[in-house]
Amino acid sequence: MATKVHTVAQTGFGTGTNELYDRARPSYPAECLSYIRQVSKSTAPLNINCGAGTGIFTRALLAHPEWATSIGTLRAVEPSDGMCDVWTKTVNDDRSTIVKGTFDNTDLIIIAQAFHWCPDYGKASAEFARILKKDGAVVFIWNLEDRFASVFFSPLRDGAGWVAQLRDRIEVHEKGTPQFRLGLWRKTFSTPEYISSFHPQDEEEWAYHLLASEQIVTDRAKSKSYITMLPPDEKAKVVEDVKGILERGDDKVWINKEEGTYQYPYKTYIVVSRKK
Template identity: 25%
Template sequence: MPTLPPEPAPRSALASHQHRQTAESFGSNAERYDRARPRYPQALVDRIVAAGPGPDVLDVGCGTGIVARQFEAVGSRVLGVDVDARMADLARRRGLDVEVASFEAWDPAGRKFDAVVSGQTWHWVDPVAGAAKAARTLRPGGLLALFWNAGQPVPEVAEAFAEVYRRAMPDSLAARQWTVSAADGYAALCAKAADGIREVGAFADPEQWRFDWEQAYTRDEWLDQLPTQGAFTRLPRAGLEEVLSGVGAAIDAAGGSFTMRYATLAVTARRTDSP
């Protein structure tokens, strides 16, 4: 049977999981984050629950509890772990049990789970150390499920938004957003996560799932969500106001609303050997 490697040291300084300032910036307005961020397809939640051997779920990078509440709604018992005390505090006020730590440093204290899930977060976790920690906390047959929402508006709206970003933030990642499909960009995160899972050697070969769906946004709804995105959480106030003004004008020009086409991409793997 494969054995778990020791906790690996962090990798390249360029790896996303080492960009802690960005990773820890989302709690700057936890209430807005909880209110505005999109949820996940019910079909994804149902499939994860059906694939796990029981109801105990660990939510890695739980934030304000968006994912956790979706799992609790179908009868799961959820423990959250998040690095940001501000996000964790709001999640607790929503009724979730949360422990504050980075997942790599978190101590499971002998507790075991039927599923370890992570929504829109695993790219902030070392892919090998995270998979090894998940393997230590999963019961045999338990499921590791990592997933991201990849959103892309229709081309004319995407180009109007991109023009705002190029003008206000010319050297930013946002200015290059949607030059390739969002799903292709997130597929790279899925591939990196799958490689980390394989390296640990305690899981069956990872599977990839995809769920396509759409959500309509009014001008106010999108401007509420925009500051919660990583490209904007650390933007100076004047720069953010310029972006919001430009994006708002673009939505007005599109008729006051637009449709975001989402692909929720998931990497899943089943724990194969006894911890």
Template identity: 25%
Template sequence: MTLHRLAAQGYATAADAYEKGRPDYPRGAIELLRDTLRIDASSVVLDLGAGTGKLTRLLAPTGARLLALEPVEGMRRKLSQMVPSATLLDGVAEAIPLPEASVDAAVAAQSFHWFHGDLALAEIHRVLRPKRRLALLFNLRDERVDWVARISRVLDRHGRDAPTHRIGAWRRTFTETPRFTPLGEHEFTHAQELDLDGLLERVASISYIAALPLQERYAVLNEIRDLAATHPELSGKGAYLFPYRTLVACYERR
């Protein structure tokens, strides 16, 4: 299997921006993962599409053995710096380099929409032990806030070919699979404090923005800079609270 073109191009050069600009996950979501996936110091946990380890590091206090699967070399280098205790795996969710029934829990944070759903679920089912669990996490930009919706409109002009979690198409894979039973979805509010540079890094970390030619990428960032300077809720502020709705969906291996 090969990585989606935009992910391969964009994330190969965006690891620093991803680390600086992307939010973590709310405490309530991590507590839900720990309890629902039954993660403790005896667990082996697989983080699929781990990126720079935004979720991986939040699971480290459980004492679990953390396996971080990440196909992009630049992301793995950053992840090794941020979460040195994790075991890094080079690979994709559709071809997980682990033996059968070797994992107690699996998580995919901000990544499942990049996977070929049926193939990935077959592999996750293969490596999970019977009756063990999978959780997906998504930080969704809270577009009920006007300036966030305006940022999304800028981004949407450039991301037409990229898979997105915002429309929830990933759910179709789970309604059609015989391999997993849904356990429920939960939503949490979350916010990320950013200065202007951080806001620009947040935008620059998006795969299809990072993959743009340099001049086009600068044009997008200048639009965001102008928005920050002129929008009534943003102008004159030194720091911004970027609001999110964090979705957690849990499933059990049949």
């Protein structure tokens, strides 16, 4: 199956942009990785396909105590050469490889912070079904700044004021890209390919706080694909406006005011689809 990559993803995550992405983006809560470990009904060693990115999820999985003894092979798939370069530099484990292509006889597919870029949900579901064993599963996982009370279970409402303002400021540059928050990926679950091969999806979310500072928040904003592509003057204006938002600090909860650290509200969302 030919690989088709969204232009913004291909350019925004191109060579030279991904060291910032790897440094600025958060890892995944340990309890979320424990949850995913219980998804697979297969006993160890597991053969896993996961989206590669820069290796943030791969490193978290390999280091997690419940996964360390469970992984047989972990094959990371990534269409971006820039992200492949960073993954290769940051992941050092004999069980893991990074490749382009598809695989067979797989227990578990994990797609971290990526499935919203999928160009064809029906074809993706058919491919998942092809490579998964019976009772195998595909897991989609995302981290997102907690601007909203809930994406899955309750009406949307603003959370921390500064986070809502931050998101409003950077989202004007999305230019129609298929961001996770828009929920376009939900069309997957109504495609004939999905319905014929998978059970209805299970969905979970976790709320927590990360450490924030002006540098962390600014770098994370700059790591967004659509921000990396901006001309220098526009990118500088984004940085200036983010600084202003943080200086106002609406609803900011300090961790250590003298050190300039405060709570960064976050949520992790997991969707699990099990093959029939």
